Amino acid sequence: MSEELICITCPMGCRLKVDRRDDGTLSVTGNRCARGIKYAEEELLDPKRMVSATAKVSKPGAGLDAVSRVPVRTSVPCRKEAIGDLLADIYALTVDLPVARGQTLIQNWKGSGVDVLATRTLP
Amino acid sequence: MKELTYDAVVIGGGAAGMAAARELDAAGCSCAIVEREERLGGILGQCIHNGFGLIEFNEELTGPEFAERMEERVRGTGVAVYTGATVMEVDAAPEIKSLFCYSASFGVIRLNARAIVLAMGCRERNRGNIRIPGDRPAGVYTAGLAQRLVNIEGFVPGRNVVVIGSGDIGLIMARRMSWIGCKVHAVVEILPYPSGLTRNIVQCLHDFGIPLYLSHLTTRIIGRERVEGVEITPIENGALMHEKSFVIPCDTVLLSVGLVPENELSKDAGVELNPMTNGPVVDSMLMTSVPGVFACGNVLHVHDLVDYVVEEAKRAGANVARWLKGERPQAEARIKAGPNVRYVAPSRADPSRDNKIYLRSLVVKNEASLEIRVNNRVVRTVKKAHIQPSEMLSVDLSRADLATCSGSPDPTVEIALA
The missing domain is CATH 3.10.530.10 (CPE0013-like)
Known part of the structure; x- marks a missing residue:
């Protein structure tokens, strides 16, 4: 099951698609830069x-x-x-x-x- | 009547006024700020959320922190500060200009100066400006007024809220009202896309599960004494779908429907305004059509970041100092808003210097490009990862870009987006 997120790190507003792998880690697509992956991980695993x-x-x-x-x-x-x-x-x-x-x-x-x-x- | 004379007087003690005054002082000009509120800082004082200062201070600050840091810079200089003093009249005579200020502590003060800097900021559009039909009950506020009531005065203006318009102040207030225990039932936007920043849509609406109705118009405010609800009507293919109208019960309506530069004093001084920005038309020195009267910050055009306001106001302050020392631009090129550009500010560039131009897009697009055309010839193209009307853009027009202006009797620079 995949979740959709909008990255708020910068004004681009990339629409991220995030899937949970079996080992608990995340697979992120839709990001235009590396910050999108970091954002998705923080947002789904420990949002602040x-x-x-x-x-x-x-x-x-x-x-x-x-x-x-x-x-x-x-x-x-x-x-x-x-x-x-x-x-x-x-x-x-x-x-x-x-x-x-x-x-x-x-x-x-x-x-x-x-x-x-x-x-x-x-x- | 107390009468004082300075090289320059700045009207407005917000971010723009403080930044301009400090530059003037640093350049050796005597300078005063006149501020109608009891303290400096302008709107920053009520913007208690963070997100300010990333450019100017290289760290993320809240509005009050940003204001105090700016104020500390001004207090350490020779700038005279008059707070609680309202400018009622401007006499923009060719040589020495006069401002008549009313103050509870000093009575009427007359300030004379060779240059005036307009830094009065902007104000909110209200219900009358956008003509929402219906009843006239209590409980309808502009978002900024509600922000002041909550954050400064400590009042809660209502319990069940609908926000009309998706500007940033409205979004920030949707979160603020939620955090003080109110229920925000909806944000209603007439356009098919939000007018606020995407990150505010996420942090202020998604976090609280607040629905955003795009392409919806508020067609009626309902309530006799106090607001009881709003009627919302969807827009499909440009037409109102009255049969699909619905009512959202609420006791409070917050309006976040745009900002207008506050130019009453500018008009008084005879300054020409640009109908696209509602701010003064300015040349490459940020000087208005009245010689010696300059403008910067939100009174010139509405910015979305205070950092850009400060950047522009510093430039204005430095330019005023140059002007006071007798510098004048030799030949200027007109700057025109080209395709997909709503406006450009300033309206003129000086080909003998580097120029900073601010502009707003009319369209939403990723992987866009900005074209600089001089006398209809493309001189440079700049890639822009993302453009949208709610995010101000800037471009540096260098001497090299403008090299072909010389030799042309009326050079024109056009900025276009594609």
């Missing part, structure tokens, strides 16, 4: 995504430039099936100001090697 979201700020200020959310991202891609749980933990955060861009808000989330970082500096 970068996650970006926002976290609550503990005491948002007043005035025109008051900010109530701090944007965050993962340091590395997170396993797709874990994204829902990760988001729940990000939404449960309350971040005290000041916060610096790149500051770690969650370290090594559930031992996955994924950190959650602030992407904006708030005084």
Whole structure:
């Protein structure tokens, strides 16, 4: 049984056809370059995504430039099936100001090697 | 009224404005940025997803990170920054130009300069622009407005969402709304192909099982107080199939139906606009039809990557500095959009220099080729692995390409795709 994928490594958008061999490895066709094979393997064997979201700020200020959310991202891609749980933990955060861009808000989330970082500096 | 004078004033403190101002400062010109928001960065602040900066910073950043890195570069220079100040009037007189800015903290400020850089960016097309019939309930937002509400203000604009239009902001918002616990029921696109990048179709729709209806038109928004649903009608062979219309129940509609350069101030200054881009017509120095008024970034034409905006704005800043020092292009060649090309920007090239030209395709094609023709003769062909209307293309017009321009009274360069 073969599966169809669109490679998202570059804008070409190659339509990949992937078959599982008996030994568990994959046979990929339809790719125009080697990156297509790597993409198909990651996508079918261990799909991951970068996650970006926002976290609550503990005491948002007043005035025109008051900010109530701090944007965050993962340091590395997170396993797709874990994204829902990760988001729940990000939404449960309350971040005290000041916060610096790149500051770690969650370290090594559930031992996955994924950190959650602030992407904006708030005084 | 406070009155200040600079060599150049940049209108807009987004990626384009910051990049242009920094180049001006580096070239020894005094320069100010006027920004109506309370902070620099423009639209980047609300684009919390990653994918920015691969060209400019050689790493993948989110919008806020990209904005802060740009801001740090500007803060380290002599560029004066006025935030929370809105330019209300432009007087583009031949020698010294004046901008009248309104600010809550300073009142009215008059900024005088020999050159103005337009870097106001673009705005979203809305329901009125595409004339969706039906009721007028609450719950209809442009995708960028919803993005601001969610990512900056921390509000959730609705629970059950239909996205109209498949532009990148709409796709990114489909994922964002899904990640905050909303249900996105569909993305509806009038064209037979998506307007956003393929990778966004995969990451933002396929990952969440969101159906994409291509060749479908939204024929009615339904709901008295709040949106209750949208009526969708398939298009077959160019005709609406009313008997096949169906309703998708939802409480929120997000519109991602294109961007328009924001040129109200440009018009005020008497700048000529190009009907294909809705941005100013510019020469090889990115100068508009009004001498001393330049344009760069999304106010000139809508780019799909901020990295290209910065690249263009740096060039604009450097050109303004050259212009302020008295440099003028000697003879220019007109650049024309040839077959399968929607537009080219800028509209003129300087044969004595290397030129960077941006263009958009009218067609979707793999293994395409781009032809440069000077006075109807092909001078060079460039292979393009893949072209599609949603992906901006660029081409370098070198002095060698344009060598045959000299000796011709009105040289014309045509860019064609096949």
